[in-house]
Amino acid sequence: INRNSDNWSEEIEEEIGKAVEQAKELQEAASSFLNGTTSEEQSLRSRAQSLDSSLRRLRSLLHSDKSNLLDPKLDEDLQRARCILTDGDAASFLPVKPQGRFLRMFLGPINVRAARKDIQLKVKEEYNSYRDRTALLFLLFPSILLILRSWIWNGCLPAFPVQLYQAWLLFLYTGLALRENILRANGSDIRPWWIYHHYCAMAMALVSLTWEIQGEPNCSQKQRGVHLFLQWALMQGISMLLQNRYQRQRLYTRIALGKAKRMDVVWGETAGVIGQLWVLCPILFILQAFEAYVGLLLLRTALDGVVSEWQVIFCGILLVLMAVGNFVNTVQTLMAKSRF
Amino acid sequence: INRNSDNWSEEIEEEIGKAVEQAKELQEAASSFLNGTTSEEQSLRSRAQSLDSSLRRLRSLLHSDKSNLLDPKLDEDLQRARCILTDGDAASFLPVKPQGRFLRMFLGPINVRAARKDIQLKVKEEYNSYRDRTALLFLLFPSILLILRSWIWNGCLPAFPVQLYQAWLLFLYTGLALRENILRANGSDIRPWWIYHHYCAMAMALVSLTWEIQGEPNCSQKQRGVHLFLQWALMQGISMLLQNRYQRQRLYTRIALGKAKRMDVVWGETAGVIGQLWVLCPILFILQAFEAYVGLLLLRTALDGVVSEWQVIFCGILLVLMAVGNFVNTVQTLMAKSRF
Ligand SMILES: CC(C)(COP(=O)(O)OP(=O)(O)OC[C@H]1O[C@@H](n2cnc3c(N)ncnc32)[C@H](O)[C@@H]1OP(=O)(O)O)[C@@H](O)C(=O)NCCC(=O)NCCS
Ligand SMILES: CC(C)(COP(=O)(O)OP(=O)(O)OC[C@H]1O[C@@H](n2cnc3c(N)ncnc32)[C@H](O)[C@@H]1OP(=O)(O)O)[C@@H](O)C(=O)NCCC(=O)NCCS
Structure with missing residues (x-):
């Protein structure tokens, strides 16, 4: 019986050691994942922001073109770019509208x-x-x-x-x-x-x-x-x-x-x-x-x-x-x- | 003057073309980033969950050991693994406690x-x-x-x-x-x-x-x-x-x-x-x-x-x-x- 329980406690000891190892590995993996995604997110964010501002600039240029020198198709193209940016996956990386005071007050x-x-x-x-x-x-x-x-x-x-x-x-x-x-x-x-x-x-x-x-x-x-x-x-x-x-x-x-x-x-x-x-x-x-x-x-x-x-x-x-x-x-x- | 405005409209056309390109590229990058992180997150999540349940199992094993056959240091080890899991970066991947009815009612x-x-x-x-x-x-x-x-x-x-x-x-x-x-x-x-x-x-x-x-x-x-x-x-x-x-x-x-x-x-x-x-x-x-x-x-x-x-x-x-x-x-x- 002693032999048996020795075996049992060794097994448990081993399992616990393994669990500690796993916890450390998981912590490592999670931390590197979070750090990695943060930097990638950052870069997507800055790309989205710069594209957003250049689209704005182009639109105001187009609208200031009173003499209609420009091809009307250009306006459509611009519209399309805007839609891709604001309705696609990239939209998640656009700067967030500040959340209103009402939400901040309650939440x-x-x-x-x-x-x-x-x-x-x-x-x-x-x-x-x-x-x-x-x-x-x-x-x-x-x-x-x-x-x-x-x-x-x-x-x-x-x-x-x-x-x-x-x-x-x-x-x-x-x-x-x-x-x-x-x-x-x-x-x-x-x-x-x-x-x-x-x-x-x-x-x-x-x-x-x-x-x-x-x-x-x-x-x-x-x-x-x-x-x-x-x-x-x-x-x-x-x-x-x-x-x-x-x-x-x-x-x-x-x-x-x-x-x-x-x-x-x-x-x-x-x-x-x-x-x-x-x-x-x-x-x-x-x-x-x-x-x-x-x-x-x-x-x-x-x-x-x-x-x-x-x-x-x-x-x-x-x-x-x-x-x-x-x-x-x-x-x-x-x-x-x-x-x- | 005509020459000049031709130049100008060409420039704008080019810029808009570039913007559309950029928007498509950004959409691509954002979508692949989101898909990539989703699958990696998924795997971290399942690892965290399985570790969580094995820690629970080990703890109940330890606590059922009435005869104190096991080294008390084991309990500490287990505690440590728990802390790494719940207080480190890995905690973000543990299954979420269901949000209460109160929050769901209001938000x-x-x-x-x-x-x-x-x-x-x-x-x-x-x-x-x-x-x-x-x-x-x-x-x-x-x-x-x-x-x-x-x-x-x-x-x-x-x-x-x-x-x-x-x-x-x-x-x-x-x-x-x-x-x-x-x-x-x-x-x-x-x-x-x-x-x-x-x-x-x-x-x-x-x-x-x-x-x-x-x-x-x-x-x-x-x-x-x-x-x-x-x-x-x-x-x-x-x-x-x-x-x-x-x-x-x-x-x-x-x-x-x-x-x-x-x-x-x-x-x-x-x-x-x-x-x-x-x-x-x-x-x-x-x-x-x-x-x-x-x-x-x-x-x-x-x-x-x-x-x-x-x-x-x-x-x-x-x-x-x-x-x-x-x-x-x-x-x-x-x-x-x-x-x-
Ligand atoms: C007139 C009306 C039907 C137009 O609706 P609509 O076509 O959706 O209007 P918009 O195109 O401006 O909508 C823009 C956005 O606002 C939302 N929205 C519009 N009116 C809304 C309202 N009354 N409550 C909540 N959301 C509203 C739309 O869902 C849309 O959201 P999205 O961008 O996420 O898709 C709508 O505004 C309405 O029902 N107004 C009257 C409300 C009223 O008077 N109620 C009290 C009766 S005494
Ligand atoms: C007794 C008391 C001081 C203990 O506080 P504590 O040491 O933080 O208690 P715990 O260790 O159980 O705290 C667990 C968590 O609950 C939180 N918590 C505890 N009591 C809380 C309370 N009354 N309100 C909000 N959060 C509370 C702690 O911040 C802690 O959060 P964390 O896990 O995010 O760090 C505290 O519960 C308290 O002040 N209770 C009396 C409240 C009361 O009777 N108020 C009305 C007077 S008529």
Whole structure:
């Protein structure tokens, strides 16, 4: 038995010695790999940066050529070079847009940029499906509140479910704002307004949490604002679903083009996508008008003295601002698209 | 002149041609670099994983050796191999702990793990300095409220500043919870409780926002809970500063050890750090007792019928839970340390 256990302990000793060796080797290999890739990355980075700046210079040269001495094909060539640089693998080595203050505030200085294009696309797809799930809740939550209001609560919402809904909105908008900032860091061209819009929505959700909903003699008059807000949220759910359908189709077009390596086509607005825009935009404009209307109504209830809390005025102003901003930015987007 | 502009356009044409060439070359280089590193990374990853599992197996073998047949030096060797693997460059290739649901909920599926050890340490340092800045505000905010309360507000806090403070707390705890989850993904050994603790604190801040502060005949009796809570927050600011000093010293010790590549020392609790623990822990225990006391007082005001909102009961229960959890986890940490 002694002999046996001697054998056993020798074996273990050997194995442990081997493990230590392996650990050292692995450390060596990992360290040399990391050092090697760092220097290679550095060189790719500087090449990408210098190409980027020379493309910029050439473009401004071309655009300053008023007399049209130059071949128009040159512009296309330049466009193509730009696409190769910004939509291919080299894009990972372009200088990073500085990550916004919002991300730094919540996450600290971590890097949220994915190195590979396919992961970036995955992040975007996940964002879209998150919005889908959200849109359903956006429909469900206010509908339930409105239905219960007229069936059970006799036109007077109790505070708790409304506050639950507002807390959910706060959580939701924070998540959306974080995700959109992350998308931006990953090279999305999202207009800054759509992100600011979510900051405003966060502020509104936060403020409305502190807002006294229930109470005093005339409950249903006091809750007129909340009631309108819920109806607006319902409509927003529908528009979000449409918007998502549109955005998803756009993304798929881009991925398909990307897979086919047709980078010499400027990412196109294909016919199907444009068609959807024609359905979407009127709905968006109606929603935006309704948003402004709800805002103005809130302001009026406050000024009429029915409800005199500062929260009501604040939310009213925010809603009007958001409606105007949304309208202006939607119009600007459409104008930019029609220029192509 | 014609000759001249011909020359010019030729030059530009040439330059653009060169740029397109460069873009193609760069795309090629970037793509082959990314593919190359992917496969090498893969192999390092599988080596790290197999070493990791064999170390685990050996350790359990050693620990099952009740009869002490084996050389105790073997345990040290094993420890050393573990340190090389988990604290060196190879650590980047160990399988990633799945990122928690909390991060996925807010950020989606992005990777928050830094590849390099030095960046991971930077993230940790930034977390510490964030906590420092926070601790100062933690002192400032409640002090101002308490001072104004007795000097200007005659013992009755107005709602707005308190709600501002609660909104700040919500923002703060969300940030801390996100950052701690990120640290965890980057290999920190933080106990899950300290993160759950911040989830509870988030819930409390959210709920207290909906809590009616002002009003009704006896304001100062109604605000007894808020008042106590502010005093507790003051004390917490002080303890946070001490805690930060301690954590920073611990981190510096680790960085220094890491820089000296003395990975054969198990990350030590050095004498200076242990000394600080002796100062810190009594203060922590007092704080935790006070936390439970505030919670119980809230519960009593609710049960006495002075304030009968559900928010008061909820916050009371949460505070007691948090105090108990903090206490248990602090004791467990100390016990684990004394075992070394
Ligand atoms: C008008 C609209 C449909 C145009 O969408 P679009 O064709 O994708 O617009 P752009 O071409 O400018 O898109 C650029 C980028 O921003 C993103 N984006 C555009 N609008 C966005 C929005 N509202 N939210 C988030 N991302 C948006 C796009 O996905 C695209 O991202 P990518 O570069 O990663 O592919 C869209 O902006 C929209 O829905 N706006 C109205 C929103 C609104 O008013 N909501 C509230 C209703 S009250
Ligand atoms: C008791 C205490 C001082 C021990 O700290 P410690 O020596 O760092 O504890 P551990 O060795 O278990 O630390 C393991 C890791 O968790 C981290 N950690 C420990 N406690 C933490 C806390 N409360 N918050 C955030 N991170 C913490 C450490 O920084 C370390 O991280 P690392 O692996 O990245 O280096 C600390 O846990 C503490 O301060 N607890 C009390 C907190 C409290 O009760 N606060 C509320 C007062 S009412």
